[in-house]
């Protein structure tokens with residue numbers, strides 16, 4: 001039998017310490033490894049497979065479009081991307097969309113839009129305020145936008161124009177705002193760095209400040225969008241509306257696709273300002289259209305809200321049993337548990353042994369980002385495994 005993990009170390013750039021398992025198949029909330037072992041998957045492609053693995057709606061859309069028309073470039077009209085565009089706009093507070101291929105591309109597009117807006121409407125203002133511990137993607141610009149020194153260090157000099165300030169602190173945003181500021185860019189919940197929840201009124205305060213200053217609010221909803229927080233878009237959970245929003249992860253139900261959307265006033269691109277070879281690709285767009293339609297018609301966000309609360313309640317019960325759990329936090333099905341010391345990796349490995357995949361977001365914290373259509377029994381199963389592994393700590 002081929003040792004895939006050895007091939008990895010021989011041929012693949014070693015930029016990540018993978019969990020030592022080779023996954024070959026998935027269905028719903030379960031995956032199987034190359035030895036035929038089954039796992040309950042509470043990572044789901046990093047919050048991507050919102051309907052689980054290989055959902056028939058998703059897989060059929062891929063297969064059907066792959067046999068019909070795969071790629072044309074944006075120089076031609078194609079139907080799937082226009083159906084997706086209409087569905088996104090009709091179900092959000094935004095007016096125009098550009099479809100791309102990943103989260104970082106969606107955020108790059110959002111930033112380019114904000115800079116054009118600044119050039120046209122704010123005397124050339126170009127600076128974008130972002131928050132410490134944010135994660136926005138790994139292009140050079142988004143590395144600068146992400147407020148993490150460890151991301152910056154290897155790649156200096158970074159593009160200028162990004163000001164990282166304290167998270168969840170409206171005064172920090174106020175004092176960083178100058179005549180050079182064109183936008184504030186936020187994750188509603190910092191997902192990749194620990195599921196860090198803001199104070200409930202923080203997003204509203206940021207919205208008010210942006211209105212007062214005439215600058216744009218960009219929401220990076222790459223992870224919080226498409227039902228993850230229990231509403232179709234995260235901004236609905238927090239009762240605000242962005243001027244520009246970036247989507248990706250859950251959007252394609254497992255296919256690589258992103259999108260950035262803008263209100264009419266911020267939709268300032270004109271001919272020649274932006275393009276993408278794979279953007280609006282028929283296969284990814286058709287799949288995203290089928291996924292999003294299913295998510296909306298079956299109130300998948302409502303399920304995420306209900307089952308998410310059930311997961312949080314169950315984890316809080318474990319917290320009462322295990323004193324070393326210091327916090328359980330989350331909204332919808334974006335949930336984390338934090339420990340009083342750096343046991344995240346060892347618990348992750350113990351869960352793996354027991355057949356549960358979870359994700360480590362900090363040395364002392366695990367994240368749960370299961371499919372949004374899971375049921376309570378699957379949560380019970382995961383909680384049971386977790387209980388068993390925690391009891392051995």
Ligand SMILES: *Cc1c(COP(=O)(O)O)cnc(C)c1O
Pocket residue numbers: 102103104105107135136137138187191192220221222223224248249
């Ligand atoms: C995952 C993520 C990104 C980056 O998306 P990629 O598709 O990996 O480029 C950006 N922002 C947030 C909030 C994310 O969770």
